[in-house]
Amino acid sequence: MKQFLVTLPRNLMGCFKGWRLVWYIIAILLTIILVMSDLDWRYFLATRNPELRSWMWPAVIIGGLLPIYLPLLLLAFGFLGRSARLIVTGWAVAQAELLGALIVIAYKAFTGRAHPAHTVGTDISHVFHFGFWRGGVFWGWPSSHTTIAFAMAATVFTLYPKQRWLGIVAILYAFYIGIGVSMTIHWFSDFVAGAIMGSVIGTVVGKSFRQNIEH
Secondary structure (H helix, E strand, O other), X not given: OHHXXXXXXXXXXXXXXXXXXXXXXXXXXXXXXXXXXXXXXXXXXXXXXXXXXXXXXXXXXXHHHHHHXXXXXXXXXXXXXXXXXXXXHXXXXXXXXXXXHHHHHHHHHHHOEOXXXXXXXXXXXXXEOOXXXXXXXXXXXXXXXXXXHHHHHHHHHHHOOOOHHHHHHHHHHHHHHXXXXXXXXOOHXXXXXXXXXXXXXXXXXXXXXXXXXXX
């Protein structure tokens, strides 16, 4: 708990330091390209298959619930089993999720992007309501589901560099969540930006907590 609180401000600032800031710029530039080239809209039209969407819709539910329960389970099993590794992992994942949520909320509060409709209609993939709180913080750019999923995955991947299978499983989970929401409640560029930002956040948090895992 102490490390969670002590490192929180430092890791928040660390997400925007040096080369990491470049990745946010890349996320923005890729979004501009995907929107202006109409690739977002074409991807939307290509993924309206009902069967495909039925396979991907669980990603919305899982991506919303797992970030709540996973840290609690890790911490509970860690304390019950007196496993310092599980406890550290639980706090690290929780911090990555919190930072991901805070950063995404900040972006959404100022970008106000319209989310896709359930049925094909007018192309609204270009609609952004720039300004403060014009589109709320629950919908829009980037995808919070994706950002948090990739933040979790990158944290695990960074915490356990010698157990690559664990990191690979986490990354596969993140891709399922990201691609799933891009076919249901988000635009493709929301997923791309969220994946980049979440990976940056998770790497920062993972490196911050890794020394506690290794000792």
